[in-house]
Structure formats: structure tokens, C-alpha cells
Amino acid sequence: MIDLKILRENIELIKRNCARRSCPIDIDALFAVDNDSRVLLREVEELRAERNRLSNECRDNPEAREQVKRIKTELAQKEEKQAFLKAKLDQMTAFLPNLLADDVPDGLDDSGNVELRKVGQLPVFDFPVRDHQELGEMLDIIDTQRGAKVAQTGFYYWKGKGAQLAQALFFWTQQQLVNRGFTLFMTPCVAKERTLFGTGYLPFFADETYQLKDEDLALIGTSEQTLVGYHADDILEPETLPLRYTAFSPCFRTEAGSYGRAARGIFRVHQFHKVEQIIFCRPEDSPKFHEECLANEEYLLQQLGLPYRVVNVCVGDLGAPGSKKYDIEAWFAGFGGYREVTSNTNLTAFQSRRLNIRFRQPEGTQFVHTISATAVTDRVLVAIMENYQQPDGSIVVPEVLRPLTGFDRIEAKK
């Protein structure tokens, strides 16, 4: 959701933004509905003022009561019309995308993303490399077969030392973020529609969510939803900003219609696990904290010894709620290429406006900005497997995780 004042004052800005995003919303129609709605609202308010004034005379002027009754009839009609227009307006604005930052590249899909830098040495192998699916089966640490049996295709088990490695990675990451000023949360794994709408997952990604039957609840697609929703309707004290939050949670996505080579193994699944970074900050600070989250992501990957590249995500790959997004793509030796492992979005006031998250200012309240960024997910484990593999299929554990795993290598059972 964006500020409708911008629509009224600078409609061309909105049009250009929608054009860049190939967003088909008819802005002129939107403007007209907004205008009609506001004209009518003023009429309604004038009638209400008249009604209120007369009501105060009623105790000693019985005639006023009759006048009030007449006004009420007229008022009811206008109120109904106004409510209709307002609902129509809300419906139209629900799909309005966020304003893009100036330095977002053009492009229709991820091929338009702009690489900012490559970091780390690619591993060199003098043996045929395996991908994580093969390694996972060899080492008996990933079980997709039984995931499908027990749940569905797209669900899987981490098992044995694989599960231990996963727990180590997630715990280590949470500790790193706590050390960097983040408050750790454990959040609900379900959220109501208002929360999903407010965080921008509805209506834009409606077919991605697992809805609970007969409940106003869906499984969370990310703890971003519950962490940002945490402050819905709050007025934050400015001295508490920025608020840095992190959580580890499972993430559920229906992933309607994504198959093929890119989906081999557990790269794209219905349930994955993520440590998230969320920052609430003053509007002028959001670019700075967007960079901070990126720096955290890079730090973690460097500590883990994973080569990666950073890309500035283009318009077509950005998503409507975001104003700017950085992805990090790690090197996957088994896959033989860079693939997305983190995603870091500056949502500016898009979420805070929908969720009514403000902070106090001398001249009134103002919407905060929110940053939402991955720290690590299972995909990082996949990268570790593929990049740290040995000729016999065993996997060396990255050094920083060894104190937590208690072992430095995962080997196949003889």
C-alpha cells in the first residue's frame, strides 16, 4: 500500500512506477474513484455535522427531532454509496505495488538482475561432483522418499548428522545475529489473513499459502509475517528504533507449478527452515539498514566459507511490496552455478502502512520502514554439502560449525 496523497499530488509518479513494473492497474480510474469517494465523504460529513448540531437542540426544541429524522434518511443513502466507493477503492489499492527505489535495474525476470560483486574462491574438484540429492541419499542424511510418504512430494527429512548439521547452522546463525544486536524470537507458525495482507503476501502471493480449513489462519510462509505483524497498530517510541528482530521458523509454501531441473533435491520444497532478519527503522535510515542486513548475510556466508555473488534485483523479479531487493546467490558445486540463498528487501512503508506501525514524532506519528532479509535457510546447508564434498561422497563440516556439531565430517556408513 502506498500513500494516496502521492496519487493526488503526483499521479504521473505512480503511473511511471506502474509502467516500470508492468502493472496493469488503471491509475486514472483509481484516481477517479478516490476523487468521487472523497467528494461524497465531504457531503456525508456535512450532513453529520448538521445532525449533530440539531441533536443538541432537541431537549428544548421538539421540532428539531423531526429535522434530524429527515436528515438521517438522506444520510443513510449517501453513507451507503460512500462505503461502496471506499470498498472499491480499497480493492484497487490492495494491488498497488510499492514505489521503486531509483537504482532498481529494469528487466522482466531474474536475467535482468545486476551483479554487484563476486566473493570467494570457487572450489575445484578433481573428481566427478555429486549434487546434494545424490549426496543426501549416499550419506542417509536427506530423505525425500519418506517425506513424500508421510506428507507429500516436496516435504523431506533431515536425518542423523544431516539434522545435527542443520541444527548447528541455525543455532550458530541465531547467535551471530544476537551478537549483532538482534532480539531473538520464537513465533507462531500460523497467522491470520490480516497479518498476511499487512506484510504484502496477500493478495500478491495468495496461491503460495497453505490455508487452514475453516479458520482465519494460514501456515506462515516466513517468520517475517509474524515478526512484522508483531507490531501491528503499535506506536513505537523513536528512541527504541531501530528494532532488530530475528527468528528461526519453518516456512510453508505451496510452490504451485514449479518443477524441473531446478527443483531436483530439496532446493525448492513446500517446507523449509529459515533464520530471518527484520528491522524496523526511521524512514531516512532504511537504505542504511538494508545494507546492514546484506552485510550480515555476506558475513555469515564468508564465515561458512561459501563463495557467492550479490545481485541487485531488477524490477521484474522484485515483487510488488518491495522497493529494492538484494539477492545473494551462493555457488552450488553439484549444480554447477550460482543459486539464490538469501533475499533482502527494503519494504519502505509498504508493510507499516498496511499494518499501521508508526513511531512518535513531535509533529505527529509517522510510519516506520521495514527491512526483511534472510539470514540462512536449508539452501545454505545444500551449498555446504555440494561445496564441501569429498571424493568418497563424505562432507567436511565448515569450521565455525564444528564446535556445535561435535564432528568435522559426515561419512557414508560402511
Next chain:
RNA sequence: GGAGAGAUGGCUGAGUGGCCGAAAGCACAGGUUUGCUAAACCUGCGAGCGGGUAACUGCUCCGAGGGUUCGAAUCCCUCUCUCUCCGCCA
């Protein structure tokens, strides 16, 4: 699952039909004074949406939605949520 209580401004908490957008306290902001890791006193201070250069001013909001009434935080109905006790339970 059973029984009861409740939902008011950033927080605590008064308020049972018009003088209530709402007492009081806390917190916060500005000021005065005494001075010294602070206290006392004074003043201001809910949110949202409009109109006006401005002073100022209109509308809405006391969990949500409906109803009664000339008039609802206050009465009625429905729903949601929270808390307490009991039961069950990781």
C-alpha cells in the same frame, strides 16, 4: 472441554443516555525554581481523515459488527479476543 470476569488514550485506570474524545495517575514535551548522578511546581499532551495561508475548524474512533434513540463509551443483540479457576495435556 467446564465455570466466571473483562476489553476505554503510549501504559494504569475512572466513567451506566446529552455538559465525555473521555477523570486521575504514570510516561512524554516545554517552562519556572532550588541546585547537582535529581526533586518540586506550572503548562501542554489520544489516533485517523478533511477544510483553511493561519488562528481555527468539521467528521470518525472507548474490542468488531448490527440495533434502540432526536442523541450511545454508557441500553439491546451477535461475534472476536483476553484474563482467572477447574479438567486435560507437550
